[in-house]
Every structure is written in structure tokens, then in C-alpha cells.
Amino acid sequence: MEPFNIKISHGSRQLTLTILPLEDDVFKIIYYNGILGGVKKQGKQWELLSLDEVAGEDLPFYEPKHGEDRIEIELTEQIADRIGVEIELHLEE
Template sequence: MEPFNIKIGYGEKEVTLTILPTDEAYYKVIYYGAILGAIRYQADDSWELVPEEEIIAGDLPMYVHDLKADRLDVVLNDTVVDEIGEEIEIILKLND
């Protein structure tokens, strides 16, 4: 599957993220050209954050949080992971 973009609400803003499917059964979440993290689908119909040490970065750097940058500082907490997962599910259903 090819990479695709999703939009999620983040506070009062909207953030565009690139989702990169992998052969390792998880999805890399790309933000500003770097890996913000990765999520995977669980058998109990939920999404979980993949531990950073399990993520195979490849050619992309890991995202470095910068509170002084001119962009939202997105953090992958449970709520954000669930929202990203819901958007991935919508894309997967559209591509069936």
C-alpha cells in the first residue's frame, strides 16, 4: 500500500499527517518529514502506540519535538492514536 495523508483535529487546530504502511504490521506516522511514531491495530479492535525501539526508521529521521518551532507540537497520546487509527480504518475501507 502506498503512503497516504490524513487530517486529524488537534486542540482547536487541524493537523495533516502522512501515514506510511510497513511490512512490519504497523503504520509509521510522519510529521514534517520525520517519524513522529508508529501505531498498530490490536485484535481487541483498538490501536496502540508502537514502542520507539521497535520502529525501523529506514531513511527517515525520528521527529524531534521543538516547542519553539512554527508548528504544532503533536504528541501521540492515547486519544491521538485512536483518532489516527480511525482515519486509517476509513482509508482502508475505501481501498477495499
């Protein structure tokens, strides 16, 4: 499966995230060329993965930095669920 982009709202702004499908319903989440984290589909739920579980040599981990273009974001269970919903919608297309 090819990488794809999704959008989620975060506060009053829209975030574009790149999703890199791995194997076994695991998806690496990329923001500003850094690994934000990962999610895995477990039945009907989305599980937040640790950075160790999605680490790779291809990209560094995302480090939040202040700036007009970037939004400070930390991957939480709530955000992981919203990302999972958007992944499902994309996969249904």
C-alpha cells in the same frame, strides 16, 4: 500499500500526517519529515508502538519545535486511537 495522508484535529488546528504502511497492520506516522511514532491494529483496538519498533534509517525522529507552521504534538494513546480511526476510514475508501 502506498503511503497516504490523513488529517486529525489537535486543539483548534488541523494536522496532516503521512501514514507509511509497513507489514502486519503496522503504520508509521510521519509529521514534518520526522517519525512521530507508530500504531498497530490489535483486533479492534489500536496499539501505540514505541519509537524503537518503527525506527528506520529513512527518516529521523520528529522533534517538536515552536513555529507557526508546526504544532507541538506527542503521540499518546488517545491520539493513536484517533489516528487509527482515520486510517480505517482511509482503508475503507
